[in-house]
Amino acid sequence: MARAAGVSAATVSRVFNGGRVTAERAERVLRSAAELRFAPNRVARALRMQRSSVIGLIIPDIENPYFNSLARGAEDAAQRKNFSIVLCNSDLNVDKERRYLDTALAEQMAGVIIAAASRSHTDLSRFTEMPVVAVDRRPLGATVDAVMVDNQHGGEQATAHLLRSGYRRIACITGPEGAAVSEERLTGFRVVMGEHLRELGQDQAQLRDLIRYADFQPDGGRTAMCDLLALEEPPDAVFVTNDLMAVGVLEALRVADREPPRIGVLSFGGVPRTSLVGPSLSTVDLPSYDLGRTAVGLLLERISGKEKPHQTVVLQTSLQVRSSSVGPTACP
Amino acid sequence: MARAAGVSAATVSRVFNGGRVTAERAERVLRSAAELRFAPNRVARALRMQRSSVIGLIIPDIENPYFNSLARGAEDAAQRKNFSIVLCNSDLNVDKERRYLDTALAEQMAGVIIAAASRSHTDLSRFTEMPVVAVDRRPLGATVDAVMVDNQHGGEQATAHLLRSGYRRIACITGPEGAAVSEERLTGFRVVMGEHLRELGQDQAQLRDLIRYADFQPDGGRTAMCDLLALEEPPDAVFVTNDLMAVGVLEALRVADREPPRIGVLSFGGVPRTSLVGPSLSTVDLPSYDLGRTAVGLLLERISGKEKPHQTVVLQTSLQVRSSSVGPTACP
DNA sequence: TTGAAAGCGCTAACAA
DNA sequence: TTGTTAGCGCTTTCAA
Numbered sequence: 001m002a003r004a005a006g007v008s009a010a011t012v013s014r015v016f017n018g019g020r021v022t023a024e025r026a027e028r029v030l031r032s033a034a035e036l037r038f039a040p041n042r043v044a045r046a047l048r049m050q051r052s053s054v055i056g057l058i059i060p061d062i063e064n065p066y067f068n069s070l071a072r073g074a075e076d077a078a079q080r081k082n083f084s085i086v087l088c089n090s091d092l093n094v095d096k097e098r099r100y101l102d103t104a105l106a107e108q109m110a111g112v113i114i115a116a117a118s119r120s121h122t123d124l125s126r127f128t129e130m131p132v133v134a135v136d137r138r139p140l141g142a143t144v145d146a147v148m149v150d151n152q153h154g155g156e157q158a159t160a161h162l163l164r165s166g167y168r169r170i171a172c173i174t175g176p177e178g179a180a181v182s183e184e185r186l187t188g189f190r191v192v193m194g195e196h197l198r199e200l201g202q203d204q205a206q207l208r209d210l211i212r213y214a215d216f217q218p219d220g221g222r223t224a225m226c227d228l229l230a231l232e233e234p235p236d237a238v239f240v241t242n243d244l245m246a247v248g249v250l251e252a253l254r255v256a257d258r259e260p261p262r263i264g265v266l267s268f269g270g271v272p273r274t275s276l277v278g279p280s281l282s283t284v285d286l287p288s289y290d291l292g293r294t295a296v297g298l299l300l301e302r303i304s305g306k307e308k309p310h311q312t313v314v315l316q317t318s319l320q321v322r323s324s325s326v327g328p329t330a331c332p
Numbered sequence: 333m334a335r336a337a338g339v340s341a342a343t344v345s346r347v348f349n350g351g352r353v354t355a356e357r358a359e360r361v362l363r364s365a366a367e368l369r370f371a372p373n374r375v376a377r378a379l380r381m382q383r384s385s386v387i388g389l390i391i392p393d394i395e396n397p398y399f400n401s402l403a404r405g406a407e408d409a410a411q412r413k414n415f416s417i418v419l420c421n422s423d424l425n426v427d428k429e430r431r432y433l434d435t436a437l438a439e440q441m442a443g444v445i446i447a448a449a450s451r452s453h454t455d456l457s458r459f460t461e462m463p464v465v466a467v468d469r470r471p472l473g474a475t476v477d478a479v480m481v482d483n484q485h486g487g488e489q490a491t492a493h494l495l496r497s498g499y500r501r502i503a504c505i506t507g508p509e510g511a512a513v514s515e516e517r518l519t520g521f522r523v524v525m526g527e528h529l530r531e532l533g534q535d536q537a538q539l540r541d542l543i544r545y546a547d548f549q550p551d552g553g554r555t556a557m558c559d560l561l562a563l564e565e566p567p568d569a570v571f572v573t574n575d576l577m578a579v580g581v582l583e584a585l586r587v588a589d590r591e592p593p594r595i596g597v598l599s600f601g602g603v604p605r606t607s608l609v610g611p612s613l614s615t616v617d618l619p620s621y622d623l624g625r626t627a628v629g630l631l632l633e634r635i636s637g638k639e640k641p642h643q644t645v646v647l648q649t650s651l652q653v654r655s656s657s658v659g660p661t662a663c664p
Numbered sequence: 665t666t667g668a669a670a671g672c673g674c675t676a677a678c679a680a
Numbered sequence: 681t682t683g684t685t686a687g688c689g690c691t692t693t694c695a696a
Contacts, residue, residue, distance in 0.1 A: 008666070008668075021666085023665095039434070041435070043440050043688090043689080044672090045691075047376050047673070048690045048692085062400060062403070062419075068394055071394070086419070087419040106371050107375060126369075257675090324490040340683045341675090342683060344674095345674065346681090352681065354682090357681090373672090373673050374687090376672070377675075378688095379673080379690085380674045380675050
């Protein structure tokens with residue numbers, strides 16, 4: 001290739017990497033490259049530079065629209081800077097995840113973005129040279145850059161909106177006790193409801209009766225909702241902390257003939273689910289696409305060698321009001 | 333590393349690649365490697381061998397459980413031979429797909445497995461050196477190995493089963509006219525029904541009244557089913573050629589209060605969908621996992637340099653009988 | 665601004 | 681069986 005253009009290999013390299021080359025020679029190189037369909041060999045480049053232009057993205061569940069959208073965001077951002085993303089599905093399995101991490105090291109990838117399979121068992125200690133960015137969940141005891149979702153804020157948004165819509169007795173169906181995501185969203189609910197009750201001079205203890213822990217699955221949501229409906233004083237709205245449980249909740253409400261918005265329903269979601277039948281569901285949307293985009297941005301800064309303290313970027317959720325939470329009297 | 337073990341680099345290489353080395357020296361190498369946490373540099377290896385141990389897997393929709401399962405099959409098979417898979421989501425977009433194909437070339441991947449975004453516009457002409465295996469759909473005018481699904485056989489299985497269950501007036505809701513997958517499944521239906529009618533000495537023309545083309549989406553399935561139910565002589569069973577449309581069909585039947593198995597329903601599917609409510613759906617299952625596994629097998633044979641004519645492997649579907657097709661009288 | 669030369673870590677051919 | 685050597689295609693000094 002260098003010979004074809006009548007220049008040295010060094011000059012060709014400079015043309016493709018933005019070095020200083022006279023316009024005339026640069027053009028000659030480009031023309032020859034086009035003719036010969038030459039494209040720089042990325043493997044040789046990676047060997048020489050001790051770093052490839054591939055970013056590993058390890059996520060726990062590739063079928064989950066949330067992570068899928070995250071991957072899209074990462075991909076778009078990477079492509080713009082001429083990096084490529086290799087997608088790895090850890091399946092929430094720490095062993096499988098470790099194998100992917102090994103590969104990232106062996107392939108001398110430029111960096112890794114990881115939504116860890118386990119907060120405590122995912123081991124990032126070997127990543128001293130290669131930059132890592134955690135997304136969605138931060139592995140314990142690893143100092144890395146991270147991009148997180150402000151789950152508590154989302155819970156606050158959700159609850160405040162239900163109150164504004166005129167609901168008064170609001171319940172919360174959340175995920176497993178002790179799971180970061182569900183606890184944080186629940187905290188948002190508690191904080192806003194607590195303040196509301198305090199203003200009214202009401203007893204904070206009633207709050208506890210309206211909280212149910214479930215399992216993030218449709219069945220768990222249905223059971224919890226049935227349980228709430230059986231209360232002496234059932235709630236007039238419910239904040240469900242993920243959309244899978246919301247499916248079960250809606251089913252329970254349909255069976256009980258108390259469909260939203262008579263009972264308000266608001267869930268955490270954010271990625272378009274194909275046609276949940278019935279009234280359209282209000283949600284607090286997760287910034288999944290931006291999570292991926294931001295993670296790549298952070299990673300590329302590290303890759304380019306910027307020395308700076310590790311940082312955590314927290315992205316906000318956004319409230320999407322649809323018909324399931326318009327108010328208890330809107331549809332008499 | 334070679335120095336640490338007191339041997340030459342060549343010996344280290346042989347230890348890691350199954351060359352002939354005396355047990356004593358091999359052990360010494362392995363021990364040093366463990367101590368130093370040494371792992372061979374795959375980039376250098378790829379440069380030297382002019383071929384990496386990465387296989388590109390390009391699929392049109394990562395969220396689709398079918399392709400997801402295919403990816404798992406490919407991954408498991410590759411892992412067993414020390415290859416890794418990089419997953420690329422083309423999003424049914426030919427441009428995006430072409431960028432991935434460029435990357436595969438530039439990264440000197442070992443090979444590519446592709447479920448093409450377009451049968452006519454996906455251009456594989458540049459892949460003269462690098463082996464390619466087509467899965468699920470074969471790009472037009474490319475001579476490559478391929479792994480396909482026997483859709484027609486699936487349609488035949490489905491229809492024959494409905495007949496065996498005692499249904500007599502069987503309809504078919506299929507995908508868009510001209511789409512390979514839906515046409516092939518429909519052919520299976522036509523062939524079996526045609527033979528059945530001929531045996532009975534009945535008019536073949538009535539077949540056409542019972543066929544509806546839809547769009548592979550739930551809404552299309554619902555509309556088509558409503559249309560069929562409005563016939564003077566409505567069908568007593570329906571073969572739906574994908575599971576998305578089956579969702580709409582079941583909804584239409586519920587609304588009409590003619591739930592299966594009173595009207596038999598059998599759809600194409602094969603990857604566990606999360607809890608379709610109602611009676612469990614009989615399906616013709618696609619061999620998605622094996623599709624991925626087989627494609628990797630074929631690719632690795634090519635990679636290892638076997639010269640042989642290009643071949644197409646066709647995998648069979650499998651009938652899963654559940655309650656939606658047990659027969660018109662089973663639940664009087 | 666340009667080219668010559670060295671070297672990234674590995675494997676394959678060859679010689680011992 | 682083992683070591684020596686060359687070279688994969690690139691980027692990066694360094695000198696011109």
